[in-house]
Every structure is written in C-alpha cells, then in structure tokens.
Amino acid sequence: MITVSITEKRFGADRVLGPIAFEVAAGETVALVGPSGIGKSTLLRLVSGIDTDFTGRIDRPDAIAMVFQEPTLLPWRSALDNLTLLHPGLPRERALAALDEVGLTGKDTLFPGQLSLGQQRRLALARAFAGQPDLLIMDEPFVSLDAAAADRMLTLTEALIARHQPATLFVTHDMAEATRLAHRTLTLEGGPDGAQLAQGPKDRTT
Amino acid sequence: MQTKLTPLLSVAGLLAFWVVASTLKADPQVLPTPWALAPLFAQEIASGALWTHLSATLLRVLWAFCLAMTLGGIIGLAMGRSPALNRWLDPWLVIFLNLPALVLIVLCYLWIGLTEAAAIAAVTLNKVPNVAIVIREGARALDPQLDALARVYRMSGWMRLRHVILPQLGPFIAAAARGGVAVIWKIVLVVEFLGRSSGVGFQIHLYFQLFDVAMVLVYAFSFITVMLLVEWALLQPWERHATRWRRA
Numbered sequence: 001m002i003t004v005s006i007t008e009k010r011f012g013a014d015r016v017l018g019p020i021a022f023e024v025a026a027g028e029t030v031a032l033v034g035p036s037g038i039g040k041s042t043l044l045r046l047v048s049g050i051d052t053d054f055t056g057r058i059d060r061p062d063a064i065a066m067v068f069q070e071p072t073l074l075p076w077r078s079a080l081d082n083l084t085l086l087h088p089g090l091p092r093e094r095a096l097a098a099l100d101e102v103g104l105t106g107k108d109t110l111f112p113g114q115l116s117l118g119q120q121r122r123l124a125l126a127r128a129f130a131g132q133p134d135l136l137i138m139d140e141p142f143v144s145l146d147a148a149a150a151d152r153m154l155t156l157t158e159a160l161i162a163r164h165q166p167a168t169l170f171v172t173h174d175m176a177e178a179t180r181l182a183h184r185t186l187t188l189e190g191g192p193d194g195a196q197l198a199q200g201p202k203d204r205t206t
Numbered sequence: 207m208q209t210k211l212t213p214l215l216s217v218a219g220l221l222a223f224w225v226v227a228s229t230l231k232a233d234p235q236v237l238p239t240p241w242a243l244a245p246l247f248a249q250e251i252a253s254g255a256l257w258t259h260l261s262a263t264l265l266r267v268l269w270a271f272c273l274a275m276t277l278g279g280i281i282g283l284a285m286g287r288s289p290a291l292n293r294w295l296d297p298w299l300v301i302f303l304n305l306p307a308l309v310l311i312v313l314c315y316l317w318i319g320l321t322e323a324a325a326i327a328a329v330t331l332n333k334v335p336n337v338a339i340v341i342r343e344g345a346r347a348l349d350p351q352l353d354a355l356a357r358v359y360r361m362s363g364w365m366r367l368r369h370v371i372l373p374q375l376g377p378f379i380a381a382a383a384r385g386g387v388a389v390i391w392k393i394v395l396v397v398e399f400l401g402r403s404s405g406v407g408f409q410i411h412l413y414f415q416l417f418d419v420a421m422v423l424v425y426a427f428s429f430i431t432v433m434l435l436v437e438w439a440l441l442q443p444w445e446r447h448a449t450r451w452r453r454a
Contacts, residue, residue, distance in 0.1 A: 045354070049357065049358065062360075064358055064359075065358070066354075066355070066359075068351060068354070068355070070351065072351045072354075074352070074369060074370065074373070075451055076373040076451040077369060077451075085365065086359040086361065087359070088365070113451065137358075
C-alpha cells in the first residue's frame with residue numbers, strides 16, 4: 001500500500017502541484033491521466049522518491065521499480081549486467097529468467113545499443129520486475145512505439161503485473177491503455193493553486 | 207593500408223628533415239645527425255645511467271599523474287554537480303590556470319624545500335586545474351535520467367560512481383589523461399632541471415651546461431619513446447576497452 005498526501009510542490013515561485021491525496025493498494029493498478037505539462041511526471045518523481053523537495057508526506061515501500069519514458073539503460077553494460085547491477089542480490093539464474101520472461105532469451109551478453117527499441121523497452125521491463133517490486137511506477141512506458149509494438153508491450157506488461165502483483169501507478173495519454181491495464185484512473189487537472197486530482201475516480205468496467 | 211602507413215611516413219619525413227638540416231649545418235656540436243646519437247644511446251644504456259634517470263622521471267610522472275587525475279577528477283566532478291560549489295571554486299580555478307608553471311615550481315621549492323615531495327606537489331598543482339576543467343564539463347553533461355534511475359533503484363554511492371558516472375565521464379577522463387601525461391612529463395623535466403639531482407631533466411640540465419646537444423637529444427628522445435609506449439601500450443588499449451560498447 002502506498003499513501004500519497006502532498007500539500008504542494010513548487011518550482012521556484014511556481015506552484016506546480018496543489019493538494020493531492022490518494023492511495024494505491026497492494027496488487028492494484030492505477031492510471032494517472034491528464035493534459036501534457038500538467039505535472040504528471042512531476043507527481044511520479046515525488047512518488048518514486050527521485051524528487052524529495054515538496055511539502056507533504058508519501059509512504060512507500062522500499063522495493064520500488066520504475067519504467068521511464070525512454071528505456072534508460074546503462075549502454076556500456078550488457079543486458080544481463082543492466083539487471084544484476086541494479087539488483088545486486090539478484091542471482092544470475094534469476095536475472096536470466098527475468099530476460100526469458102520478456103522474450104530476451106540469449107540476448108544477455110548484448111549491449112543495449114545492439115537491441116531494437118522494442119527490445120530495449122522489454123529489457124527495462126525485465127529490470128523493473130527482476131527486483132520483485134512492491135511498487136511499480138511507469139511513466140508513459142509505451143510512448144514512441146508503433147501500434148503493434150505498443151500492443152505487444154501492453155500484453156506483456158499486463159501479464160507481468162498479473163504474475164508479480166505490485167502496486168502500480170502509471171502515467172499515460174491513451175485512455176485505451178488506462179482502461180486495459182488499470183483498475184482505477186486518476187485525472188490530474190489544472191487549477192489556480194496548482195494541479196489537483198479531479199473528483200470521482202473511475203473504476204475499471206471490464 | 208595507406209592510412210596505416212601515413213604516421214610512419216610522417217615520422218620518416220621528420221627524420222629526413224633532421225638529416226637535411228644537420229647536413230646543411232655541418233656542425234655536430236649544434237645539430238648532430240640521427241645516426242650520431244646511436245653510439246651515445248648505447249653508451250648510456252650500458253652504463254645504466256639512462257635507466258636510472260628515466261626511471262626517476264617516470265616515477266615522478268606517475269605520482270604526479272595519479273595525484274592530479276584523482277584530485278582534479280574529484281574537484282571537477284564536485285564543481286560540475288554543484289553550481290554553488292562551482293561559483294565558489296571557479297575563481298580559484300581561473301587563478302591557478304593562469305599561474306605560470308615556473309612560479310608554482312619555484313614557490314613549492316621555496317616553501318617545501320628542494321625535496322621529492324615539493325617536486326611532485328609542484329607538478330600536481332600545475333595539472334590539477336586542467337583536469338578539473340575537463341572533468342567539470344563531463345559532470346555537467348551527465349544524463350539526469352540515469353541519475354534518476356540510480357536513485358529509484360537505490361544504487362550505492364560506489365556502484366553509482368563505478369557503473370553510472372565514470373562510464374559517462376570516460377571520454378573526458380581519457381582526454382584529461384592524454385593531455386595530462388603530455389603536460390606532466392614536460393613540467394617534471396622543468397622541475398628536475400631546477401631542483402633535483404636525478405631524472406631526465408637533471409641530465410638535460412647537465413648537458414646543457416656542457417653544451418652537449420647530442421646528449422640532450424639522447425635523453426629527450428629516450429623519454430619521448432617511453433611516453434609514446436605509454437600512449438600505445440596503456441592509454442589507447444584502455445580507451446578501446448572502455449569504449450567497446452560504442453562499436454558493438
């Protein structure tokens with residue numbers, strides 16, 4: 001369970017986020033939507049602990065994983081090292097199994113530059129799930145992929161979330177993605193005192 | 207093939223120019239021919255003097271290089287990462303960059319004495335600002351996304367330095383190292399010239415006083431050869447290894 005209770009987040013004099021409070025239960029997937037530039041990625045940075053400069057309180061578990069908009073891999077380390085270096089206690093066999101799980105069997109010795117963009121994104125997913133996270137944060141993880149590749153990634157992510165059951169918070173612009181993946185959708189909207197959540201979260205109807 | 211031969215042809219051209227110049231001058235006291243250096247070179251190897259002085263200089267170069275790269279690297283990284291620290295330290299960097307090498311050498315000898323520590327300190331202080339400036343540029347160019355990655359996945363400070371920061375700084379470290387070695391050995395020679403009783407610089411000082419151009423050239427070329435070996439046998443293979451992921 002994560003509990004977010006933010007009073008405000010400022011960049012200098014500019015109040016980017018106003019009062020925001022929500023919870024994500026263990027095993028629950030929550031989508032965060034809203035117009036571009038409203039502060040969705042900023043909110044994710046606060047929830048993930050990357051940015052600690054805000055007023056409020058966020059209770060989160062220790063085991064966190066994040067999937068960024070770009071694959072954000074270590075290009076100078078092999079695919080396998082990209083897993084084991086970020087999860088130092090991860091045995092080699094489990095790291096290889098995590099690569100198998102995302103369809104990167106036999107790619108363990110390749111550098112990220114030798115993989116296609118789709119494969120790099122799958123490696124980023126493998127890295128996220130290899131650490132058995134209690135909280136998974138994803139910032140538009142399927143952006144810049146063509147429709148077919150995005151669909152394959154979505155299916156894979158759906159399966160991985162179902163198997164590992166982390167609390168998941170992800171940003172998307174695509175309502176179809178939100179509907180397919182999330183139990184509930186939060187909408188961030190602008191206001192005179194910074195962005196806030198729109199009232200009335202929508203439950204997944206599927 | 208032609209590309210590989212070009213450096214050799216270039217060096218051969220320089221040698222030919224030397225032969226022509228020494229033939230035209232026709233005074234071995236001012237400019238001996240290249241082959242006139244061979245017996246002197248053999249004589250210095252046989253007596254052991256060449257190795258004694260080369261090793262003394264090499265040791266000083268090694269110490270000063272390691273200290274300058276470490277100190278300059280730490281200062282440059284800190285300045286690149288912290289704008290506040292950069293505002294404080296930048297004027298110091300500018301002052302030290304513009305302080306003539308000779309002034310630092312003389313001051314170190316005056317303050318510390320004519321000792322090995324003073325010699326190495328003088329060379330190190332001369333090189334630290336250059337290294338710091340190059341590494342600072344590298345630190346400013348570090349990818350913030352990879353920083354975020356390291357934070358989310360709670361990488362330890364050492365792991366972050368080794369696997370995230372240093373690989374990004376690799377090209378900058380290589381540039382600082384290459385420039386560093388070239389500058390450091392020249393300053394070491396000046397330091398030895400002014401205040402040591404061993405080393406290539408000391409020998410050059412000695413033969414300068416005797417107006418023995420041939421022996422000056424023997425020691426100068428010996429050290430240039432050693433530094434070229436360092437470049438080819440150590441620096442270039444290390445750089446190739448560190449950047450192999452780019453060519454994969």
